[in-house]
Amino acid sequence: MNIHYPGGPAVTPVKQITIVIDGEEVSVPEGSTILTACNAAGKDIPTLCYGDTLTPKNACRVCMVELKGSRVLVPSCSRKVQPDMVVMTDTDRVRHSRRLVLELLDSSVDLSTTPRIPEWKERYNVDSDRYGKRASESLTRDVHDPGEHHAGNGDVAATMCQPIKIDNDLYVRDYSKCILCYKCVDACGTQWQNSFAIQIAGRGFDSQISTEFAAELPESACVFCGNCVEVCPTGALSFKSEHDMRVAGTWDESQQTETTTVCTYCGVGCNLNLHVQDNQIVKVTSPHDHSVGHGNLCIKGRFGFQHVQNRKEDGGS
Numbered sequence: 001m002n003i004h005y006p007g008g009p010a011v012t013p014v015k016q017i018t019i020v021i022d023g024e025e026v027s028v029p030e031g032s033t034i035l036t037a038c039n040a041a042g043k044d045i046p047t048l049c050y051g052d053t054l055t056p057k058n059a060c061r062v063c064m065v066e067l068k069g070s071r072v073l074v075p076s077c078s079r080k081v082q083p084d085m086v087v088m089t090d091t092d093r094v095r096h097s098r099r100l101v102l103e104l105l106d107s108s109v110d111l112s113t114t115p116r117i118p119e120w121k122e123r124y125n126v127d128s129d130r131y132g133k134r135a136s137e138s139l140t141r142d143v144h145d146p147g148e149h150h151a152g153n154g155d156v157a158a159t160m161c162q163p164i165k166i167d168n169d170l171y172v173r174d175y176s177k178c179i180l181c182y183k184c185v186d187a188c189g190t191q192w193q194n195s196f197a198i199q200i201a202g203r204g205f206d207s208q209i210s211t212e213f214a215a216e217l218p219e220s221a222c223v224f225c226g227n228c229v230e231v232c233p234t235g236a237l238s239f240k241s242e243h244d245m246r247v248a249g250t251w252d253e254s255q256q257t258e259t260t261t262v263c264t265y266c267g268v269g270c271n272l273n274l275h276v277q278d279n280q281i282v283k284v285t286s287p288h289d290h291s292v293g294h295g296n297l298c299i300k301g302r303f304g305f306q307h308v309q310n311r312k313e314d315g316g317s
Helices: 034-040 092-108 117-123 183-188 227-231 240-248 299-303
Strands: 016-021 024-029 064-067 086-088 139-142 145-151 171-173 199-201 208-210 237-239 257-262 271-277 280-285
Touching: 016 034, 024 034, 034 064, 034 086, 064 092, 092 117, 171 240, 183 227, 227 237, 227 299, 237 240, 240 280, 280 299
Parallel strands: 016 086
Antiparallel strands: 016 024, 064 086, 139 145, 171 237, 199 208, 257 271, 271 280
């Protein structure tokens, strides 16, 4: 049935699908995922590779839920709801799966800058040393040369021993924190930027994120929009300003404020989230629900904030 509004086009109502989540009925628009329905029901489902502006990749498998009638657990981030689905988000089977995934990740990559990881590890009783010494503890860094990794006593994957890549003044690549979620590849590819500067190199256990022919960023197809940094869930890609502050031990998110404003470089109207610490802008993000940029920015909007704080030493503006 179409609804006609005076002076406007016919509007087809969106069909609502009702499913059961942990014993409670939830109705969401047709085409929604189980994860969307869980969020609507107030269920906190852990996610890492999921991006709300990207097509789900089903890479990390930490958002798995149990579906009545299904032989295997299903990824909530990509499975579409169907009428009369019965979903269970906190069964022993689900908890065991999430614990296993987090333990394997924590033993192979450095999750020390991944948001909410401590909370999830506590929730699922994660034993970080179950499959070997924790990756974040298996590397030591030379504070005088933060670009070098040194293997510790634990077994560390080959990607963990890569040096931190600092080849520009805007953002840093630390592949020891990469979980191969492919979000940066998608953001740089057909889903948003269409620069194709980032791809997967190698196969199997040797797979890693790389530029074409492993070129340095300034020599690659990268346009430094920073949209890959925006979607990175673990800090493998980070602002150079954030990296430098972490090395110096001055990065403190509890002391930071976040202010939304409009980018002034052009008339498109992109929104910026300014992260400020000690009266200095330390990084810029963008709201994903904004109708203009959907979290994406250009090089000016993302990194062109230094002029705001280039104050003269004599106190002049």
